């Protein structure tokens with residue numbers, strides 16, 4: 001059960017500390033996709049919510065127009081600490097309201113989502129000069145997806161979203177994140193969207209936050225055959241797994257026709 005409310009804010013856009021991103025627009029506080037590894041969970045301490053992260057969503061209402069001059073020539077990302085197309089976007093339409101303003105801005109826009117709902121806004125993307133729309137997907141196994149990302153779109157719908165975006169002439173990318181050791185089949189994911197993604201990015205699973213015990217518990221309970229691998233990586237600090245995977249991704253792209261890709265691995 002998700003507790004929903006509407007909150008008034010002064011601005012939809014705020015400066016971002018993410019590399020390459022000048023401003024972030026987060027239309028919602030909270031994210032009901034409830035991914036077990038959610039990196040944005042730390043945001044809960046800036047809210048007045050007692051509910052666990054994932055069990056509340058605040059739709060932001062802003063009566064002041066976005067200052068388009070301030071973001072001219074800059075890069076704006078939707079979103080950094082929520083999914084702009086989480087299921088409540090269907091009801092509140094805050095993301096669409098923001099995009100309707102960004103259509104008139106001289107900025108580049110990056111969208112990242114795990115939801116098929118993104119195709120609703122193809123008409124706006126087509127009007128934007130510089131927009132890249134990414135779908136985040138870390139497995140083609142929908143059983144794993146439904147366990148790890150229970151309220152996000154299923155795998156076939158995410159692939160379909162990329163396909164529809166690409167067919168509409170929108171620039172697309174796959175963000176394979178976070179890669180779960182043993183469970184995320186990198187080449188299978190790449191191949192599932194090869195025809196629909198203009199470029200690719202890869203990020204490994206990092207367990208630095210409060211979600212670390214939850215993720216390790218998830219592995220021990222559902223995928224005990226990988227418990228030893230996770231212990232080696234996340235408790236004993238054996239990072240050869242990621243070095244080898246990074247090299248494997250490089251080798252894979254060398255065998256295919258050129259596509260830009262980036263590997264964001266850290267530990």
Ligand code: SF4
Pocket residue numbers: 031032033034035037038039040081082083114152
């Ligand atoms: S979609 Fe992103 S912000 Fe939402 S729960 Fe999943 S990881 Fe967190």
